[in-house]
Amino acid sequence: MDATGTDPLVGQVLDGRYRIESRVARGGMATVYVARDIRLDRIIAIKVMHPGLATDDDFVARFIGEAKAAAALSHPNVVAVYDQRTDGEHVFLVMEYVAGHTLRDALTTLGRFGPRAALEIMQPVLAALGAAHRAGLVHRDVKPENVLITEDGQVKVADFGLARAETASKMTKTGMIIGTVGYLAPEQVTSGEADVRSDVYAAGVMLFELLTGHLPHRADTPLAVAFKHVNEKVPAPSELVPGIPLRVDELVTDATSHxxxxxxxxxxxxxxxxxDVFGGLPRDLDQRIEDGSRNATSVLETPATGGHTEVLDAGTLPADLRPERTRSDRAIGALTGRYVLVAIGVIAAVALGWAVWYQTSGQYEHVPSSIIGMKVTDARDRLESAGLTVRTGKPVYDDRVHKGGVARSDPAPGARVAKGEPxxxxxSRGITPTKVPDVTGKSLDEAKQTLKDKGFTVGRTSTTPxxxxxxxxxxxTSPSAGERQSPDEPVDVVVSAGMSMPGLIGQNVDTAANQLRSMGLEVHIEKKKVDGxxxxxxxxxxxPEGTGVSRGDEVTLVANKRDCVIDAGPIEIGCNDGETTENIPVPNVTGRTVNDAKSALEDSGFKVKVTGFxxxxxxxxxxxxxEAPRGSTVTIVRGP
Structure with a gap:
């Protein structure tokens, strides 16, 4: 089965939206395809779980966990996950398509990297892992195959398929080792447990591999490699590649401590x-190590041999040009001459290498890939310290880089640029604008959560009646619901302070009560005698006046009463305290049950007094x- 058309998924449209165009890679857990999102008309990558695993609930949970883990990370050095879907038997992820090659491809082509180049690659890798670790996630499978290098030199970490919330790491099955054996930390081998420090170990192993071209532990079987991780230390890279500085060695040995x-x-x-170590390395270190490595096994070429390599010593000279020596002297002389000539050859080659470097590499610098996402001021400082001139272009919106970060550079990251050239x-102006959600009528906490779910943050909060x-x-809100704004810009929220309590002092109590009832407030009236x-x-x-109130709130009015006593024996009749008091009809409740009568009278606006036996x-x-005044008392006498 090839990647061009015999794969049965090629040509199919998953979920009515994603048309599979070609197969990119097949792994132990899933197959990756290039596809087109026909709704948004863009190229994406699709990662489809193998059908045999789709029936395994544990694998499905881990696969879907990849989507949730990676989708939660917003970082320019992390391959974005857009969606997780199911179409029949196909469980799949929709991801950012990264055009370029893997770090494994580059390592295979080059053999190994110099210390500066290796550390420059490691920085965006560690920045991506750092973002994951801050989110409580462990990658669990850090290796060159999962590091992608785009066509413009940007570095991205992919495949969080084995990532798991650190707090949920106990979900790993007992005895099950997750990861690639060449990069496993000792604790992963012995217990199957992994945390963020296990990722650091794998990163240290990967740095060793970049520096030397080899994994530190090699054996005939995976089990034997795992045994070495537990029982043998990772050696210093300089043991394989002389010239690597001690501080670079320590980056490897510290990260891979047992x-x-x-x-x-x-x-x-x-x-x-x-x-910190990268900043202290000489700019020509990689070239010097490369020259030293090449010349350590080289010898001087001479025109007399037609360009073929030949070692000259005194024994090859004509007899009339050789001084008489004893057998011992001749042996020592031949040996000494050989080493002298080799030394001269090495020195000459090194000098030639310095000259070539000065005319080529010494005059150039590479735009570091790690500047993408970096604050513009920090990126400017880094480039200027490398001898480059920096200009600032017009800001643009970018889906991956927050406001104030570097969205792109010209020349692109990784490109070679002459010193002094700009x-x-x-x-970045911020994340691409999106619609502000409607949060009117919600509590402030609910509004904040809704805005957060859409990527927004709350700015100023104010109140008004x-x-x-x-x-x-x-x-x-400002901007209003439905308007578009970058999630990097805050959304201001206006919260209701409720209705404003009016000033009612001096007004007729019944008129004031009617005004409050029209506002939906519950009114309680009390009487108090105040002369004058x-x-x-x-x-x-x-x-008091000006206080915020809401419908259903209870308010109390205290009205001035005049002396008024009407005594009708066992029947006490309410007193009208003012000429302007509102009179309302008194319902006839005779013959009704006491509870029904009380409800009818109270609903009509009266107080009720019950007597009788x-x-x-x-x-x-x-x-x-x-009729009787609103709020006056109606007395009812109960009987058999």
Missing amino acids: DPQRRPQDASQYLAEVA VTLTP SQTVAKDRVIS KPANAVIEQNP GGDTVRIQSPNGG
Whole structure:
């Protein structure tokens, strides 16, 4: 089965949206395809789980976990995951398509990297892992195959298929080792457990491999390799490649310590150490190591041999040019002459290499790939310290780089540029604008969560009175719901302080009560005698004027009452305290049950006093009809 058309999925449209165009790679867990999103008309990558695994709930859970883990990471050095879907028997992920090649391809082509080049590659790798570690995720399978290098030189970490929330690492099956054996930390071999320090170990092994071209532990079987991880230390890279500085050796040996406590405690800490060592390395270090490695096995070429390599010593000279020596002298002389000539050859080649370097590499610098996503000011400092001139272009929106970071550069990251020539940095205006969700009517906490789910943050929060929106509910946002804005820009929220309590002091209590009821408020009226105030006038109110209130809130009005006593024996009749008091009809409740009568009278706006002995039927009421002041008392007498 090839990648061009015999694969049965090629040509199919998954989920009615993703048309499979070609197969890219096949792994032990899934197959990766290039596809087109026909809805958005863009090229994407599709990772389809093998059908045999789709029936395994554990594998499906881990596969879907990849989507959730990677989709939660927003970092320019992480391959983006857009979606996770199921179409019949096909469980698949929709991912960013990265045109380029893997770090494994580059390592195979070059054999190995110099220290500066290796550390330059490791920095964006560790930046991506650091973002994952801050989110509580462990990659579990750090290796060159999972590091992609784009056509413009940007480095991206892929395949979080074995990533797992660190707090859920106990989900790993007992005895099951997840990862690639060449990069497994000792604790993964012995217990199957992995945390962020296991990723640091794998990164240290990968750095060793970049520097030497080989894995530190090699054997005939995977089990034997795993045994070496547990029982043998990773050697210093300089043991294989002389000339590698001690500080670079220590980056490898510290990260691959058998004791996790002695390693950098996460990828961000390891990144800081790598960046510090990288900044202190001579710019020509890689060329010097390469020249030294090449010349260590070289000898001087002479025109007399037609360009063929030949070692000259005194024994090859004509007899008349050779001085007489003893056998011992001749042996020593031949040996000494050979080493002298070899030494002269090495020196000449090194000098020639320096000259070539000065005319070529010494005049050039590479635009580092790690500047993408870096703050523009920091990227400017780094480039200028490398002898490059920096210009700033017009900001653009970018889906992967937050506002103020470097979205792209010209020349592109990884490109070779002559010293003194300009590099233009294009800042990000922020994430591409999207619609602001409608959060009106929600509580502030609910609104914040809704905005966060859409990638937005809340900016200023203010309050204002509202007659229509309940207290502590959102009235509006700026920008308004439905308008487009970059999620990097905050959304301001206006919250209702409720309706404003009017000032009612001095007004007739019944008029004031009717006004409050029209606002949907529950009104409680009390009476208090205050000399010098009009009868039935409001003398106190609670809450006070200007206080925010909402529909259903209870308010209290205190009205001034005048002396009024009407005593009708067992029947006490309510008193009208003012000429302007509103009179309302008194319902006739005679013959109804006491509870029904009380409900009817209270619903009509009266207070109720119950007297009598025994029985549950209203036999007498006072007043027994007509009209009475709102809020006055109706007495009912119960009987059998």
